[in-house]
Amino acid sequence: METSTQKLSVIIADDHTLFINGLCMLLQNEPDIEIMNIAANGKEVLGLLHTHTPQLILLDINMPGINGFDVLKTVKAYYPKIKVIMLSTYNEEHLIEKAKADGANGYLFKNAEKAELLQVMRSIALGELCFPHKQPVTNSTFNESDVFLKQFQLTKRETELLQFIKQNYTNQQMANHLHLSIYTVETHRKNIMQKLNLKNPVELSKFILQYNL
Numbered sequence: 001m002e003t004s005t006q007k008l009s010v011i012i013a014d015d016h017t018l019f020i021n022g023l024c025m026l027l028q029n030e031p032d033i034e035i036m037n038i039a040a041n042g043k044e045v046l047g048l049l050h051t052h053t054p055q056l057i058l059l060d061i062n063m064p065g066i067n068g069f070d071v072l073k074t075v076k077a078y079y080p081k082i083k084v085i086m087l088s089t090y091n092e093e094h095l096i097e098k099a100k101a102d103g104a105n106g107y108l109f110k111n112a113e114k115a116e117l118l119q120v121m122r123s124i125a126l127g128e129l130c131f132p133h134k135q136p137v138t139n140s141t142f143n144e145s146d147v148f149l150k151q152f153q154l155t156k157r158e159t160e161l162l163q164f165i166k167q168n169y170t171n172q173q174m175a176n177h178l179h180l181s182i183y184t185v186e187t188h189r190k191n192i193m194q195k196l197n198l199k200n201p202v203e204l205s206k207f208i209l210q211y212n213l
Contacts, residue, residue, distance in 0.1 A: 007034040008125050013045045014060040026114050042066025046074060054082060056125060061088045069102055076103035083124050096131055106130035119205060130209055158192050166208050
């Protein structure tokens, strides 16, 4: 089918050459992604949009001249169909909320792993919104995984399965790795979905990204 060969066209905008080069290396061999162009600042991004119409922009917040938020506002005003992921080193709630308010489709930390980057890009291409979940304030001496377990009443085995799901393991692969029957793995997955009040695998993937599991 024609839709199966359609690539996600992307413009990458960041003022750090090494970061752009790194992103290009990560994405260049993905069969469903096409890097349409790159930009070193906000002015270049807006200039490219006169002749290029990407489906997605990976947009750094801190750029010289026109910053990422100003570019975002302009893109959403004049090119509302273009999806935008804000890239940032800052895990600050007010920046995430500003990105949401200004119309961004997602917010991704620059230290994200390749699998997370690809998952967010593909989810957003399908119409999802991907933002980090606001983390509960806890005493720094607490074990964060224990806090998570208590909050959602997940067993350690269920939390272990979440790590494999994050890496896109199939049920059969998880069963083989953990020396469990596929029926046991499927039961664990059903229990996870129930406890987290999620309806489908897309919501589960989004949850994993939101909680940075």
